[in-house]
Amino acid sequence: AQKITQTQPGMFVQEKEAVTLDCTYDTSDQSYGLFWYKQPSSGEMIFLIYQGSYDEQNATEGRYSLNFQKARKSANLVISASQLGDSAMYFCAMRGPGGKLTFGQGTILTVHP
Amino acid sequence: KAGVTQTPRYLIKTRGQQVTLSCSPISGHRSVSWYQQTPGQGLQFLFEYFSETQRNKGNFPGRFSGRQFSNSRSEMNVSTLELGDSALYLCASSLGEGLYVYGYTFGSGTRLTVV
Numbered sequence: 001a002q003k004i005t006q007t008q009p010g011m012f013v014q015e016k017e018a019v020t021l022d023c024t025y026d027t028s029d030q031s032y033g034l035f036w037y038k039q040p041s042s043g044e045m046i047f048l049i050y051q052g053s054y055d056e057q058n059a060t061e062g063r064y065s066l067n068f069q070k071a072r073k074s075a076n077l078v079i080s081a082s083q084l085g086d087s088a089m090y091f092c093a094m095r096g097p098g099g100k101l102t103f104g105q106g107t108i109l110t111v112h113p
Numbered sequence: 114k115a116g117v118t119q120t121p122r123y124l125i126k127t128r129g130q131q132v133t134l135s136c137s138p139i140s141g142h143r144s145v146s147w148y149q150q151t152p153g154q155g156l157q158f159l160f161e162y163f164s165e166t167q168r169n170k171g172n173f174p175g176r177f178s179g180r181q182f183s184n185s186r187s188e189m190n191v192s193t194l195e196l197g198d199s200a201l202y203l204c205a206s207s208l209g210e211g212l213y214v215y216g217y218t219f220g221s222g223t224r225l226t227v228v
Contacts, residue, residue: 033215
């Protein structure tokens with residue numbers, strides 16, 4: 001069985017600063033994918049970044065980077081230069097061989113001006 | 114290109130009724146999966162369809178069913194609604210299936226309220 005753990009229910013960050021959202025995972029599969037999604041209050045899930053289990057380099061997408069530490073089973077999201085529009089719920093998710101996504105409980109990020 | 118379209122956006126139903134939700138994936142995407150999101154249980158996988166075949170099913174009662182049509186559009190049906198079925202139902206489409214998925218695009222969801 002796969003499990004995703006996000007230990008930070010809420011995080012606060014000052015505008016223009018960087019923030020790290022934690023995610024640890026558990027799986028016995030060798031091949032898997034890790035995703036981060038942003039969910040604003042409107043409800044839509046917005047894809048941010050993807051990391052494959054065999055990717056040797058950390059994924060980056062603009063201001064988003066994924067700090068992938070396979071041995072520690074962690075996949076933390078780093079948001080650089082936070083903006084007010086980054087305030088939202090953030091979910092870490094894992095895709096296993098079957099294609100199903102398993103989500104963590106989420107972290108609410110609040111960006112202060 | 115158009116994103117994933119879910120209809121309706123909001124729905125209010127009475128206990129015991131049934132409901133059908135619709136999801137139109139991104140053009141060319143053949144895989145559609147459904148998720149239920151509630152404050153208590155978070156996001157939970159319902160089922161996944163690829164080329165009209167159900168490939169994977171979550172741990173939900175048989176009242177929850179779905180199907181996919183030849184144009185990849187998918188419908189989800191919930192019969193004999195219970196209060197606990199009140200949730201945001203999200204649909205996601207992807208180009209590939211299983212291991213060969215590197216991104217899922219979600220719709221805006223259907224918010225179902227059962228009274």
